Amino acid sequence: xxxxxxxxxxxxxxxxxxxxxxxxxxxxxxxxxxxxxxxxxxxxxxxxxxxxxxxxxxxxxxxxxxxxxxxxxxxxxxxxxxxxxxxxxxxxxxxxxxxxxxxxxxxxxxxxxxxxxxxxxxxxxxxxxxxxxxxxxxxxxxxxxxxxxxxxxxxxxxxxxxxxxxxxxxxxxxxxxxxxxxxxxxxxxxxxxxxxxxxxxxxxxxxxxxxxxxxxxxxxxxxxxxxxxxxxxxxxxxxxxxxxxxxxxxxxxxxxxxxxxxxxxxxxxxxxxxxxxxxxxxxxxxxxxxxxxxxxxxxxxxxxxxxxxxxxxxxxxxxxxxxxxxxxxxxxxxxxxxx
Amino acid sequence: xxxxxxxxxxxxxxxxxxxxxxxxxxxxxxxxxxxxxxxxxxxxxxxxxxxxxxxxxxxxxxxxxxxxxxxxxxxxxxxxxxxxxxxxxxxxxxxxxxxxxxxxxxxxxxxxxxxxxxxxxxxxxxxxxxxxxxxxxxxxxxxxxxxxxxxxxxxxxxxxxxxxxxxxx
Numbered sequence: 399x400x401x402x403x404x405x406x407x408x409x410x411x412x413x414x415x416x417x418x419x420x421x422x423x424x425x426x427x428x429x430x431x432x433x434x435x436x437x438x439x440x441x442x443x444x445x446x447x448x449x450x451x452x453x454x455x456x457x458x459x460x461x462x463x464x465x466x467x468x469x470x471x472x473x474x475x476x477x478x479x480x481x482x483x484x485x486x487x488x489x490x491x492x493x494x495x496x497x498x499x500x501x502x503x504x505x506x507x508x509x510x511x512x513x514x515x516x517x518x519x520x521x522x523x524x525x526x527x528x529x530x531x532x533x534x535x536x537x538x539x540x541x542x543x544x545x546x547x548x549x550x551x552x553x554x555x556x557x558x559x560x561x562x563x564x565x566x567x568x569x570x571x572x573x574x575x576x577x578x579x580x581x582x583x584x585x586x587x588x589x590x591x592x593x594x595x596x597x598x599x600x601x602x603x604x605x606x607x608x609x610x611x612x613x614x615x616x617x618x619x620x621x622x623x624x625x626x627x628x629x630x631x632x633x634x635x636x637x638x639x640x641x642x643x644x645x646x647x648x649x650x651x652x653x654x655x656x657x658x659x660x661x662x663x664x665x666x667x668x669x670x671x672x673x674x675x676x677x678x679x680x681x682x683x684x685x686x687x688x689x690x691x692x693x694x695x696x697x698x699x700x701x702x703x704x705x706x707x708x709x710x711x712x713x714x715x716x717x718x719x720x721x722x723x724x725x726x727x728x729x730x731x732x733x734x735x736x737x
Numbered sequence: 738x739x740x741x742x743x744x745x746x747x748x749x750x751x752x753x754x755x756x757x758x759x760x761x762x763x764x765x766x767x768x769x770x771x772x773x774x775x776x777x778x779x780x781x782x783x784x785x786x787x788x789x790x791x792x793x794x795x796x797x798x799x800x801x802x803x804x805x806x807x808x809x810x811x812x813x814x815x816x817x818x819x820x821x822x823x824x825x826x827x828x829x830x831x832x833x834x835x836x837x838x839x840x841x842x843x844x845x846x847x848x849x850x851x852x853x854x855x856x857x858x859x860x861x862x863x864x865x866x867x868x869x870x871x872x873x874x875x876x877x878x879x880x881x882x883x884x885x886x887x888x889x890x891x892x893x894x895x896x897x898x899x900x901x902x903x904x905x906x
Contacts, residue, residue: 404788443845448903449858451873467868469858469875472844485870496850507811512845514856515902548870556833573810599768626771626816627808645775645804652844665846667771667806671803 404589405628406506406691412499412527421533426487431457433482435474439506439689440527441629441663443604447472447530449515450488453548454654455702456481459638461553462657462669472654473501473509475631476664477688480654483548489536496530503527505676508629508666518570520729556641557657561675563617567735568595569698571632571687572624575601579730583718586696590687593624594699595735602696605716606686607731609701616675617720619641621665628691632670633661636703637684639672644670659689676703680710682717701736715735755844769809774888777802782826782895784887786861786876789869790832795897796824799880805849805888815849821880823859826897838866839876842872855880859898875900877895 400407414420436441446452451463458479471480471645489495500518502525510525518528575591576598584605591599594608607630611617617640621632638658644650645668655662662670686698704712715726779800782797802820841859861874877900883892 445858449877449900450903451860451870451875453870465859466842467840467862467873468843469841470843473846483870487871488873495762507813508816509846511848512818515858516856516872519902572768623812625768625808626773626806627813650802651880652820652842665804665806665818666808667773668804668818717820 403506404691404695406689408440408503408506408527409438409527412530412531416640419531419533421535423535423537424486425538425540426489426491427540428483428485428487428546428548429674430483432649433455433474433480435478436478437476439476439691441476441509441631442470442474442499442504443499443509443512444474445498445500445503445515445518446484447498447515447594450495453483454480455548455552455655457657458659459659460658462654463554464551464653464656465548466653470500470515472630473512475629475661475688476690477631477633478661478663486534486536491536491608493536495534495536495596497532497534498530498559499528501528506689507627539643544636548563549698553657553710554668555656555671557598557617558673558675561616563618563673564612565617565717567609567612567617567700568620568622569586569685570592570599570622570624571594571630572599573628574598575696577603579606581605581727583728584716584730586698588696590692590695590697590700592685592697594733597733597735599624600699602698604700605727606700607732607736608699609703609733609735610713611676611701611703613676613680613703613705616673618671618673619711620669620671621662621664622669623667626666629662629663629666630689630697632685632688633688634685635671636679636681637676640672641670641672643671667709680704682714691716740822744837751870754764756871770828771809772807773823774805775803776889776891778890778893779824780880780893780895781879782880782897785828786874786899788899792831793828793837794831795828796825796838798824799826799895800824801880801893803884803888803890805880805884817847817849819845819847819855819882821845821855821857823878827864834849837861838864840879841878842870849884851882851884855882858902875903877901880896
């Protein structure tokens with residue numbers, strides 16, 4: 399592991415809730431699991447060791463419109479959250495089944511290969527985090543019958559069709575970023591960066607305003623991956639969005655991404671189109687890659703909602719934290735398409 | 738000493754004036770764009786899942802959308818993203834003649850190679866009635882996919898057998 403590798407770095411020990419290869423005693427009933435990828439640069443792809451079925455019911459912060467029957471989950475980027483239901487009543491007491499990671503990495507840039515279950519269980523992968531990582535021990539019948547249900551329909555998405563689209567923006571995430579500011583606190587240097595609306599690829603400066611949508615409006619944003627050698631899990635703070643398209647087509651959005659989300663894997667050379675309505679909370683927000691090495695070097699931008707009426711300022715001053723307290727400075731830069 | 742300090746201060750100031758704008762507008766090297774190749778193929782798949790409560794011979798089609806991407810920036814091996822979807826793969830139970838569907842939707846990132854074999858576990862759900870995780874059976878679909886040098890998915894075959902990872906379920 400090289401922590402100075404700005405492309406991303408990988409750990410070599412897989413833990414669950416900080417424990418290496420734990421076991422979990424379960425009853426023969428349904429359990430709901432909330433799975434967060436809390437890695438620095440690693441993606442996961444999770445299945446059960448017997449290929450057993452699960453329902454995925456939520457993605458990031460929201461229940462899906464409908465439950466999705468799966469035998470393995472999609473790749474899970476850093477900070478993505480998947481909620482699944484496993485029914486252990488399909489097993490007998492004393493059976494064991496494992497959660498298995500099938501996403502094989504060779505570096506921190508992206509998944510090298512999503513393995514099949516046979517490949518993942520073979521022990522042949524050079525990636526030490528591939529294979530079984532969490533053991534379920536089916537130890538007893540439940541004390542009372544499990545009458546829980548997983549409804550077919552969960553939470554429909556808010557209907558935004560009646561809200562006109564005020565603006566479309568494009569954010570391209572890539573390498574080779576430049577810098578236009580030199581603030582000693584807010585300016586950062588790449589190599590990673592973001593192009594806004596086909597402008598320059600810029601490294602992070604949280605004093606720079608890259609987008610300023612208007613309070614209450616709806617916008618469509620396209621998030622693009624400018625490279626083929628890496629993936630980026632892009633996280634947008636504040637508002638959760640509906641996924642309209644992948645690579646320009648609604649048909650490419652899988653069923654488990656139809657709920658509202660706040661992190662999207664762009665895939666190598668890929669794009670994701672999302673929509674959101676900016677509601678009640680004015681303020682300053684970030685948009686960044688959640689490969690935290692990319693984020694720290696410096697794939698991050700600031701956007702803000704600042705026209706909710708008094709007492710908001712437009713543009714907002716930049717908070718500069720110091721040991722003596724926070725001071726405020728004018729923005730270092732405002733991109734021409736921001737407002 | 739006063740003169741030296743003054744000269745030194747002037748030199749530093751000149752240096753800052755000269756370096757400031759350069760540091761403030763760092764130029765970025767151009768990163769080459771990847772080549773993205775998209776192709777879609779629908780292949781026939783068939784085979785039987787044996788075992789209790791009854792054997793089910795399945796047949797139908799599988800759609801595979803392939804997106805191959807080069808890596809000119811790092812010079813790495815091209816990857817291919819596969820979106821695999823079963824299209825109306827169904828069968829009748831050998832004993833009860835109950836209709837079953839084989840259901841599978843998955844997305845995989847694979848190294849691009851000329852021929853790639855992918856085994857996927859799928860679920861078997863009844864035509865009517867509710868799907869219960871406790872009783873859902875599974876089978877195994879084996880796909881062999883062929884790619885040309887540009888990353889286009891050009892051919893594929895598929896077969897269905899028992900899920901070897903869950904021999905008793």
